[in-house]
Amino acid sequence: MNTPAHLAVGLLMYRNEHGRGAAVALAAGAILPDAPMFVFYGWQKLVEGTVETDIWGHLYFEDHWQLFFDVFNSIPLMLLLMLICRLLDLRWGLLLAGSALLHLCCDLPVHHDDAHRHFLPLTHWRFVSPVSYWDPDHHGLWFMLFEFTGTIAACAYVMWKGEHPPMRWMAAATLLLYASAITFAAIMWLPQLVKAARPVELNANSSIAFIANTNRAGFKPLSDFNKSKPDFRFVNTNIHVINVRFSKKYVESIMD
Numbered sequence: 001m002n003t004p005a006h007l008a009v010g011l012l013m014y015r016n017e018h019g020r021g022a023a024v025a026l027a028a029g030a031i032l033p034d035a036p037m038f039v040f041y042g043w044q045k046l047v048e049g050t051v052e053t054d055i056w057g058h059l060y061f062e063d064h065w066q067l068f069f070d071v072f073n074s075i076p077l078m079l080l081l082m083l084i085c086r087l088l089d090l091r092w093g094l095l096l097a098g099s100a101l102l103h104l105c106c107d108l109p110v111h112h113d114d115a116h117r118h119f120l121p122l123t124h125w126r127f128v129s130p131v132s133y134w135d136p137d138h139h140g141l142w143f144m145l146f147e148f149t150g151t152i153a154a155c156a157y158v159m160w161k162g163e164h165p166p167m168r169w170m171a172a173a174t175l176l177l178y179a180s181a182i183t184f185a186a187i188m189w190l191p192q193l194v195k196a197a198r199p200v201e202l203n204a205n206s207s208i209a210f211i212a213n214t215n216r217a218g219f220k221p222l223s224d225f226n227k228s229k230p231d232f233r234f235v236n237t238n239i240h241v242i243n244v245r246f247s248k249k250y251v252e253s254i255m256d
């Protein structure tokens with residue numbers, strides 16, 4: 001899920017915790033699993049000056065970056081952190097780790113081809129969910145709608161009904177963060193989405209332009225292509241337009 005949504009879930013769960021420290025620990029825990037991704041993005045964007053398509057379509061999937069992300073998304077490691085905080089009787093530490101664990105439990109069922117290795121170091125297995133929190137090919141639009149409504153509802157609830165001012169302020173800050181995140185995404189990624197969403201036309205000599213999404217899942221559009229008429233709605237990041245020439249017979253066989 002998107003980071004502000006994790007904050008909203010955490011706020012709802014821990015709304016009865018009192019004190020400013022508790023609100024900060026809760027927020028830090030909700031952000032912690034996504035923090036390495038912000039470091040990665042900031043580094044690539046600001047230091048290396050890499051373009052968006054390379055950042056998300058290629059570099060994101062490199063082994064060393066994946067390991068960096070996945071260590072912070074490990075359920076066993078987070079449980080270990082909780083145990084340590086419990087033994088040392090660190091209230092805020094326990095709250096931070098609990099909030100981070102909640103983040104991981106929310107992420108587990110909504111990642112498709114960007115799934116994390118949530119059980120490192122015990123296993124490298126990834127749960128590839130049929131639902132993605134963003135990919136329209138895997139119910140992403142429905143989930144985004146659900147996430148958007150849920151985040152606003154949870155923050156509004158804590159703001160109005162919360163007993164402790166720090167939690168209420170944190171809920172207001174989350175809404176503000178959410179609004180900025182949506183604005184940022186609209187500016188950065190919407191033009192690319194619109195570009196990628198234009199349907200591709202078949203021309204007379206049966207030369208087909210198709211958009212290949214080359215993340216580590218490989219060239220998956222070909223299988224999608226077989227399903228129906230060309231309707232490419234790829235929102236993933238590394239988008240290339242490739243002209244491929246198919247035989248006329250093949251084109252006729254896949255066009256009903």
Ligand SMILES: [Zn+2]
Pocket residue numbers: 001033034103107
């Ligand atoms: Zn996450």
